[in-house]
Amino acid sequence: MFEDIAPGIQLVGRFGRVKAGIWFLRHGTECAIVEMPDIVDEDDIQTPWDTLHEYILRKNMYLKFITATHEHVDHFYSVSDFHGTFPEVPILVHRDFFLDPNDVEVQTTYKPADLEEGTLSLEDPSVEVEDIPLYCFDGEVFETHLSGEPLYLVHAPKHSLSDTLVVFRGCMITADWWLGSGDPNYNQVPVGQIHNSINTILRLCKGKNYVIHAIFSTHANEFRRNVNLEELMEQTRP
Ligand SMILES: [Fe+2]
Numbered sequence: 270m271f272e273d274i275a276p277g278i279q280l281v282g283r284f285g286r287v288k289a290g291i292w293f294l295r296h297g298t299e300c301a302i303v304e305m306p307d308i309v310d311e312d313d314i315q316t317p318w319d320t321l322h323e324y325i326l327r328k329n330m331y332l333k334f335i336t337a338t339h340e341h342v343d344h345f346y347s348v349s350d351f352h353g354t355f356p357e358v359p360i361l362v363h364r365d366f367f368l369d370p371n372d373v374e375v376q377t378t379y380k381p382a383d384l385e386e387g388t389l390s391l392e393d394p395s396v397e398v399e400d401i402p403l404y405c406f407d408g409e410v411f412e413t414h415l416s417g418e419p420l421y422l423v424h425a426p427k428h429s430l431s432d433t434l435v436v437f438r439g440c441m442i443t444a445d446w447w448l449g450s451g452d453p454n455y456n457q458v459p460v461g462q463i464h465n466s467i468n469t470i471l472r473l474c475k476g477k478n479y480v481i482h483a484i485f486s487t488h489a490n491e492f493r494r495n496v497n498l499e500e501l502m503e504q505t506r507p
Contacts, residue, residue: 270320277418277438280489281317284308289343290489291317294437295330297416302335303435303442304487305360307346318347318354333415334359334384336422338444338487339431340366352401359389363424364405366431367396378407385413409469423473425466427505429456434470440483441470441498448484448491448505460507467502474498 271293272280281291281302289306308316325332335358337345348360361384364375373396383389383404394402411422421436428445435442447453454463474481484493484501493501 270317271324274485274489274492275438275440275483277415278440278485281321283489284317285343285346287343288488288490290487291321292435292442292487293321294415294420294435296414296418296438298330299333299415300325300330301333301415301420302351304337304344305335305347305351306343308350316347316350316354318351322354332358333413334361334389336361336433336435337366338433338435338442339429341429341445344444344487348403349399349401357390359384360401360403361389361411361422362403362405363411363422363431363433364395364407365424365426366403366405368430372396373398375405378405380406381411381413410473419477419479421473423470425469426458427452427463427466428458430458430462432466436473436479436481439480440485441481442485442487444487446486446505448486448493448501450504452505452507454507463507467506471499471502 270282274280277296279293281293285307292303294301375395389404395405396403413420423434425434426432432444481498
């Protein structure tokens, strides 16, 4: 567990039936976690959430939030286990996690400043699922930071409508995005929306003068380093 992938980015491990990663991001004294996979207990007595809890305490860090790259079960199943271990830590996701007409309705959305003030774990949640408070953001980019180092959550549907890519320290965790040409688009995301997602990422980099040089699939089965992002994004357009 805790494999160094890039400066400030560790892979806690790969969990669940289809092996999705849990990612640990840190800078200075602040940290964040990405993904809540289904966790199949095989021989382990301790869950990754217990291990992370001990690790964060030992390192004396502040866990600012957890997020997930999309609402599919292999990324968002252990929400209640996470909440059980970290009841004070906000679970922050894009509002389009709840697009299904059978889902609960998103009441309020939150801005980066709300996260900064530490009020998300106390105030009205955006939705409550099985008594677990969840906090939603709206729009394309949620711009926050860990101890001053920028961290962007980019709503960018391509694999699914709730896709949220995570950009930190020049690296991007690309959810379950198909990279390269020939995307089978299994979940039938509208083509216009895919173009828009690609444009959002390119616009973010251009607007911030931010270079993304590495790309990691969230299942941690693909690591591309020294990438030409623009070229890669153009290749993967429908
Ligand atoms: Fe997945």
